Amino acid sequence: MKAVVLHEYGGPGNLKYEDVPDPVPGEGEVLVRVAATSVNPIDYKMRSGVAENLFPVDMPAILGWDVAGVVRDVGLRVSQFKPGDKVMGVAPKAYAELVVVPAKELALVPDKLDLVKAAALPLVVRTGEQLITQGTKIQAGQTVLVTGALGGVGRSAVWTAKKAGAKVIAGVKKSQMKEAATLGADQVLALDDAAAVDKLGFIDAVADTVDGETAQKLLGKVKQGGVFASVVGPPANAKMHPTIRIEAVQSKPDAAMLRVMAEDVAAGRFVIPIDRMVPLADAGIAQAAAEKGGVGKILLLA
Secondary structure (H helix, E strand, C coil), rough: CCCEEECCHHHHHHHHEEEEECCCCCCEEEEEEEEEEECCCHHHHHHHCCCCCCCCCCCCEEEECCEEEEEEECCCCCCCCCCCCCEEEEEECEECEEEEEEEEEECCCCCCCCHHHHHHHHHHHHHHHHHHHHHCCCCCCCCCECCCCCCCCHHHHHHHHHCCCCCCEEECCCCHHHHHHHHHCCCCEEEHHHHHHHHHCCEEEEEECCCCHHHHHHCCCEEEEEEEEEEECCCCCCHHCCCEEECCCCCCCHHHHHHHHHHHHCCCCCCCCEEEEEEEHHHHHHHHHCCCCCCEEEECCC
């Protein structure tokens, strides 16, 4: 098969489109013919070596985590999937034409959801949902501020918090205020507007996806006994706020939840926007574009 292979840490040009042996599913595993995968920040952080302490890479390596495709074969003791099923999930080595995925980490793609577009969902919707349900544990009637609300994780967190009955504040940049009005949040706040942030009263929780000075500033807006949950690590000033619970969230497999979130997207209840689709062979170009920022996902078509 063809795959995108990394031989050493470095820039996007280090990603090479090469021939590699086809993977074979073992017991409890499914072989998926990949229709598409997507670029996530963790992908280029692993490529560059920035994430080496948390996610060391054994070279040569195939990067990527999102998978959407068609089941080609199943291993022993797999009964819930069969060849021809359209599936999605999170699995390593996704920048390839074929990938082996544990059956327990796969979900069927809803009929109304395009198979290629499904590749935009797995990692971000799983992370955003768990940021709320496992991180903030927000309850109906409470108020949560979601930073980076226009990103894939942020959008998923906003939707999950709304489903829980919470009052949701979407934190974005000034330049994004108009677009953020489409998220369905109860309030939109420009996080780069110091005066607007100063006017924010005490809230029950923050669901953070951006870190930096913004996170440090917002930590002071969480009421005593409240929660600051983050997918990018605790704020640098966390120890100065001992009465606030700091929750670091690292998403975990949950195929049933992925299916529910995908059904919500298929029904138009919330959107994970797609910026562009490019061939898998152009993964380096796609990662370079993703590193420049933006709110839409970049898909790699295998």
